[in-house]
Amino acid sequence: MTLKTMTLTAIVALSSAAATAEEVRVYNWSDYIDEELLTKFEAETGIKLIYDVFDSNEVLETKMLAGGSGYDVVVPSGTFLQRQIIAGAFQPLDMAKLSNSENMWDVIEKRTAQYDPDNAHSINYMWGTTGIGINTAKVAEALGDDAPVGSLSLVFDPANMEKLANCGVHFLDAPSEIIPAALAYIGEDPDSQDPDVIAKAEPVLSAIRPYVQKFHSSEYINALANGDICVAIGWSGDILQARDRAAEADNGVEIAYNAPSEGALMWFDQMAIPVDAPNPEAAHKFLNFIMDAGNMAAASNYVYYANGNKASQPMLEEDVIGDPAIYPDEATLQNLYTTRPYPVKVQRKVTRMWTKIKSGI
Amino acid sequence: MRRFFLIAPPFAWLLLLFLVPFVIVVKISLSDAALAIPPYVPKFSWAEGIGTYFSQLDFENFTFLTEDDLYWKAYLSSLKIATVSTILTLLVGYPMAYGMARASSEWRPTLMMLVILPFWTSFLIRVYAWMGILSNEGFLNQFLLWTGIIDTPLIILNTNTAVYIGIVYTYLPFMILPIYSALERLDGSLIEAAEDLGCSRLTAFWLVTIPLSKTGIIAGCFLVFIPTLGEFVIPSLLGGSNSLMIGKVLWEEFFSNRDWPVASAVAVILLLILIIPIVLFQRNQQKQQEAEQ
Numbered sequence: 001m002t003l004k005t006m007t008l009t010a011i012v013a014l015s016s017a018a019a020t021a022e023e024v025r026v027y028n029w030s031d032y033i034d035e036e037l038l039t040k041f042e043a044e045t046g047i048k049l050i051y052d053v054f055d056s057n058e059v060l061e062t063k064m065l066a067g068g069s070g071y072d073v074v075v076p077s078g079t080f081l082q083r084q085i086i087a088g089a090f091q092p093l094d095m096a097k098l099s100n101s102e103n104m105w106d107v108i109e110k111r112t113a114q115y116d117p118d119n120a121h122s123i124n125y126m127w128g129t130t131g132i133g134i135n136t137a138k139v140a141e142a143l144g145d146d147a148p149v150g151s152l153s154l155v156f157d158p159a160n161m162e163k164l165a166n167c168g169v170h171f172l173d174a175p176s177e178i179i180p181a182a183l184a185y186i187g188e189d190p191d192s193q194d195p196d197v198i199a200k201a202e203p204v205l206s207a208i209r210p211y212v213q214k215f216h217s218s219e220y221i222n223a224l225a226n227g228d229i230c231v232a233i234g235w236s237g238d239i240l241q242a243r244d245r246a247a248e249a250d251n252g253v254e255i256a257y258n259a260p261s262e263g264a265l266m267w268f269d270q271m272a273i274p275v276d277a278p279n280p281e282a283a284h285k286f287l288n289f290i291m292d293a294g295n296m297a298a299a300s301n302y303v304y305y306a307n308g309n310k311a312s313q314p315m316l317e318e319d320v321i322g323d324p325a326i327y328p329d330e331a332t333l334q335n336l337y338t339t340r341p342y343p344v345k346v347q348r349k350v351t352r353m354w355t356k357i358k359s360g361i
Numbered sequence: 362m363r364r365f366f367l368i369a370p371p372f373a374w375l376l377l378l379f380l381v382p383f384v385i386v387v388k389i390s391l392s393d394a395a396l397a398i399p400p401y402v403p404k405f406s407w408a409e410g411i412g413t414y415f416s417q418l419d420f421e422n423f424t425f426l427t428e429d430d431l432y433w434k435a436y437l438s439s440l441k442i443a444t445v446s447t448i449l450t451l452l453v454g455y456p457m458a459y460g461m462a463r464a465s466s467e468w469r470p471t472l473m474m475l476v477i478l479p480f481w482t483s484f485l486i487r488v489y490a491w492m493g494i495l496s497n498e499g500f501l502n503q504f505l506l507w508t509g510i511i512d513t514p515l516i517i518l519n520t521n522t523a524v525y526i527g528i529v530y531t532y533l534p535f536m537i538l539p540i541y542s543a544l545e546r547l548d549g550s551l552i553e554a555a556e557d558l559g560c561s562r563l564t565a566f567w568l569v570t571i572p573l574s575k576t577g578i579i580a581g582c583f584l585v586f587i588p589t590l591g592e593f594v595i596p597s598l599l600g601g602s603n604s605l606m607i608g609k610v611l612w613e614e615f616f617s618n619r620d621w622p623v624a625s626a627v628a629v630i631l632l633l634i635l636i637i638p639i640v641l642f643q644r645n646q647q648k649q650q651e652a653e654q
Binding site: 056058059061062064065066067083086087088089166168175213214223226227228229275344347348351352354355356358359360361 | 394396397398399400429430431434435496497498513516519601603605610613615616617618619620
């Protein structure tokens, strides 16, 4: 090759690299967006979107605390967000670049401000409840037609669980969600940070442990939809997605979701920009794109989770906005509780208790 | 001089990819957890000097591991799972290797190919395939229900049985290949001689074939045992919540507790446990080489 052609090749290579240099890397929960929105974002902004998924807050948090994750936008839940803000993992948002922020819903913003004061570091993506998904036919078969499907006693009363064990019960592998539920079941404060109160959840969970097939935070979607299991404690939208997958597959499986009457955990998934994001400029564009009322409505219509975007509500489909499992009515809303992050020492006790419950050691 | 240049690259490799990471892990295991980036203190800074830095380190995390039953039970349970799976893999792998070595020479490359073929697909996908086979509504149960052997589905997935199946399946080639290479070199006339001298086929197998393939058996067992001990993917995908393995405990320390120092201490001890079989393995390899010379 002559020198001239070599230089030319180098220039071509460099300029094509420059053309694709604008990238934004988003790390979101699995099964959590309408993928058409991703192509739409690329078409509108010309920024190449690299979209990656996770299924547990712990995985995300470890990446954030290790630093240098390379992501521009990540989506931690409220309590995790709060802790990561304290660790200095996120940069404050530049509101001037977020013209769509006026679309946000004050009811939700007021609640998320307890994790992120003034909502300075994050915007709400979706919110939902942690509740119980059931395979209606199989649960009726195991427990009869008057099975307590709307109550935590379905999963925390050993007598019920013993009968359900054969058709399969999955729990979220998330101590910060299951322990508050167990506390709510025995009438304690689900948001308690007192180790003595938290310890009361252990006998409740140990009693039903033999009947739980698996603790996992994403497998239950498919397992419910395929009819492999009949009960799962899981996130509202995931269970509704299982319901839809089963309906699409037309396999005779019918799934229902209930937020338990004893109270259900309300959680918020917040989009934030890591302090070392390679492209914060594009990250803001992505956040602004997500806050667009039409886009947010499309996302909610697809994933069956409620969002924190007031302006998107008129564009939501009736089976989303009209479903009390997604947008709870006033009475249920009163019944929802939120939790705060555990202090470090309590967290170790909680994890240790969780291991003990799961493995018996 | 020439000798130096010959051994320098492997030593540089060891230094860079083993010793340096190990020193970093040991260093973290002596620190304290903190809510920061990265999540431990003290951070090393040249300004403060190496002396002050080392004075801040302690062995707290190692003593912590002795205070809780969880850790030694997890080590023990991993050792048990690794031992049982190694024996199972040997029982399945040996006959396969034996069959391959006894096959006619035109068949051997094909058989060898069949053993290696699974490596062409991602390990993760093969484990997922096992999830599809073993689940309650999976192929295995549907087949058994269809044939009428069982009337309620067997619960295999999410139990230790599934973990054993996954490990034996995944590590089988590592057992077959060294045994095969030992058996292939075996001089057939030795067995003929044994039979001429009055051995039955079975005694000839016990007295001649097994001892002569010993090096292959030992190599295969270590190749299965060592990685199985720290296995994380197979127990977390196929196992239930009560299949306790040290790999999972390590994961929990890192991800759920965000306690990198304790996680590093767990890893350091795991390595110390592994050093024994690794040294034995090295010795075996060395002996074999010497025997060949």
